[in-house]
Amino acid sequence: MDDRDVRLLKAIAELETGSPERLHEATGIPISTIHYRLNNLREGGVIENDRYDVDLEELGLGVTVIVEVHADYQGSYERFADRLRSVEGVTNVYFTMGETDFIVIARLSGSDMVERLIAEFEELEGVDRTDSTFVISAVEERDALQSYSLETLLEELVDE
Amino acid sequence: MDDRDVRLLKAIAELETGSPERLHEATGIPISTIHYRLNNLREGGVIENDRYDVDLEELGLGVTVIVEVHADYQGSYERFADRLRSVEGVTNVYFTMGETDFIVIARLSGSDMVERLIAEFEELEGVDRTDSTFVISAVEERDALQSYSLETLLEELVDE
DNA sequence: CTTGAAAAGGCATTCGC
């Protein structure tokens, strides 16, 4: 994993495409080199299929933290949720009914990054209190549809 | 959204590919028809880009629930987490340090499905208690890398 | 709406440098 690999993966994430041509435009890396790099990343288990799902463990973002954020903010919850999401490492923000205002899930590279994350939350205007839980093991499906059988999907989603 | 659309989306999720040829093999739908359908789904906002990320709101799985599962199970936590994950609708399972044993996130089509989900959890052997929270608004990044700036990624991930 | 065939375009692989 060197500088170029990281740039490539970041470009894939940002452009939301695996198209070598567009990745070339974005990164300046020649197309044949992009193929070469992607093949190596695939063999190394970092990316997984046509759609380039990234294996976060392999990548080095293997630490998951769930943070409850209690807040007393001004303005809409959408705006506040956006501020939470813009903290580096945050992947999911849930605005919930009930005691806790927001539940945030973050992916980090190590314990030191967790401290940094919490510190950033605490500094946000409107954040009263945070309560974090380390995750020992995470199973995340990339696609909610995989969780359902075809039968249930047909029942629930076909409209007429 | 008809029967065929659902079958297509399910095949994409299962095979983890957008390859028309493989989707054709799996579904029996002719290749040119697959193109036609996918273009419509794209225009309708159901799928979003090259990688066919599904918009769950548009699809009809707009309800998100977070469930804390307190359990006293036999065997490894991995096996128990697998049983939780195999409940229809469950997308994420986190085995955590602390009071709560598991935090589960599920995507559902409506409130009636929530009851069904909770009932299924309660029936699982080893589940002591569940505590569910409705999500009013969810922001989920499809890729953890998007959360980071290129600078931080280079600092954290480049090894040498 | 569906489909098969044909044409155009983009992608993967290989090779010489």
Add this chain to the structure above:
DNA sequence: GCGAATGCCTTTTCAAG
């Protein structure tokens, strides 16, 4: 690591059912 050339697969289009 790079650029050019090759063959392959995908996408688009179109006319017909």
